[in-house]
Amino acid sequence: MAAKVVVGTQWGDEGKGKYIDILAHDADYVVRFSGGNNAGHTIINKGVKYALHLIPSGILHEGKKCIIGNGVVVDPAVILKEIEGLESKGVSVENLYISDRAHVIMPYHKALDALQEEARGASGIGTTKRGIGPAYSDKAERCGIRIGDFIDQEIFAEKVRENLKIKNAIIEKVYGGEPFNAEQIIDEYSEYAKRLTKHVTDVNAMIHDAVDEGKVILFEGAQAMFLDMDFGTYPYVTSSNPIAGGVCTGAGVGPKMIGEVYGIMKAYTTRVGAGPFPTEQDNEIGDTIRELGHEYGTTTGRPRRCGWLDVVMIRYAAKVNGLTGLCINHLDTIGKLKKIKLCSSYILDGEKINYIPASLKQLAKCEPVYEEFDSWEEDISSVRSFEELPQNAKKYIRRIEEISGVKVSYLGVGPDREQTIRL
Ligand code: GDP
Ligand code: IMO
Ligand code: MG
Numbered sequence: 001m002a003a004k005v006v007v008g009t010q011w012g013d014e015g016k017g018k019y020i021d022i023l024a025h026d027a028d029y030v031v032r033f034s035g036g037n038n039a040g041h042t043i044i045n046k047g048v049k050y051a052l053h054l055i056p057s058g059i060l061h062e063g064k065k066c067i068i069g070n071g072v073v074v075d076p077a078v079i080l081k082e083i084e085g086l087e088s089k090g091v092s093v094e095n096l097y098i099s100d101r102a103h104v105i106m107p108y109h110k111a112l113d114a115l116q117e118e119a120r121g122a123s124g125i126g127t128t129k130r131g132i133g134p135a136y137s138d139k140a141e142r143c144g145i146r147i148g149d150f151i152d153q154e155i156f157a158e159k160v161r162e163n164l165k166i167k168n169a170i171i172e173k174v175y176g177g178e179p180f181n182a183e184q185i186i187d188e189y190s191e192y193a194k195r196l197t198k199h200v201t202d203v204n205a206m207i208h209d210a211v212d213e214g215k216v217i218l219f220e221g222a223q224a225m226f227l228d229m230d231f232g233t234y235p236y237v238t239s240s241n242p243i244a245g246g247v248c249t250g251a252g253v254g255p256k257m258i259g260e261v262y263g264i265m266k267a268y269t270t271r272v273g274a275g276p277f278p279t280e281q282d283n284e285i286g287d288t289i290r291e292l293g294h295e296y297g298t299t300t301g302r303p304r305r306c307g308w309l310d311v312v313m314i315r316y317a318a319k320v321n322g323l324t325g326l327c328i329n330h331l332d333t334i335g336k337l338k339k340i341k342l343c344s345s346y347i348l349d350g351e352k353i354n355y356i357p358a359s360l361k362q363l364a365k366c367e368p369v370y371e372e373f374d375s376w377e378e379d380i381s382s383v384r385s386f387e388e389l390p391q392n393a394k395k396y397i398r399r400i401e402e403i404s405g406v407k408v409s410y411l412g413v414g415p416d417r418e419q420t421i422r423l
Pocket of ligand 2: 132239
């Protein structure tokens, strides 16, 4: 059975958690393959709200095996807190498995994330300050600490002492920050390691066996296409590859394994953090969307920047991820406005283009070309079939399919798992 992948097509927070929760129903395994606790996935199930950062959203389904792949960076204190939170709500985490090849976010990564942001001043990226960038940098620099080494007390202590010689020098001498005490970290983290050891295993072997046995695997994307290190609005991106291709490197499977790729999007666009945003509405329209859609971050609580839907982005995301279906959320939200717009191309130096330029200088010059639609201005939150949707909503959806070249698989008309239309 071919695997399914869920990815974000914009700048994150498209509502991936909701679809992972829905698709997990028919899956045997749910696997996170990139990012860390910079992610915040909201799931509302029978009125109970869950905000997950590291643990795959499949955990809410009893009996599903939930895996954190090698491509993820794990903050031990955060995952333990998340485990406690789930257990206190009666959710079992017995089926949680963490790759011994995943990397650990250390306290000095978090400190460096904050210090680097401060040093960037006005050109800051607006990171979540969770230590994500510095942890991935160490992975590439080959001084990162993998989970397998983290749970081996001797190797862990040795690596912390070794790393701190350099990290403390950078923290103190470059940024004027406070140095870390190696022994304190070793004591604190050894306690975390003891509690996490039972979840650590060679998850690649588990995934390969699952493939051989014909099990259904769902790969859970975090972040999104335009936060991707290679295809996003670099340098205003995260430090991993959240695109569908990241499944291969972040979970250890070949591309032929992947069957369906669901691209999650909102009926408008949002972004948290800094960086270009061609269709941003830094005005009354953006404020209205923010209030109607409750657009405040799940992880940091920051107000999200809001704007019109940019289908040039979705089209590009469709190509890079090989999308087989779109899931459009917040149709209920956008339908409350009188008139709505979508961007179908850009004008760059007098020419019409339908791609995203790599150069931020060029992207800043891109003028969105908008198509205006009459809205539906009615409550659609209890609609459960495409046929029942207002004519104007259907027109808007069909136009998105036309420009992006991808058919819609699901529509979201509210935050609850039940508030979905399957096509
Ligand atoms: P993720 O990071 O992609 O999983 O998305 P987040 O959970 O960060 O943000 C999505 C927000 O939109 C959450 O508050 C969801 O409960 C909410 N949401 C998802 N789909 C819909 C929808 O169709 N309508 C409305 N009104 N809210 C939605
Ligand atoms: P989910 O999975 C929205 C953004 C940050 C910042 C940039 C870099 O919930 O969609 P980082 O801490 O990763 O170095 O920050 O990336 N960012 C997200 N924005 N949703 C996310 O995840 C994000 N993860 C990172 O706001 O602009
Ligand atoms: Mg989120």
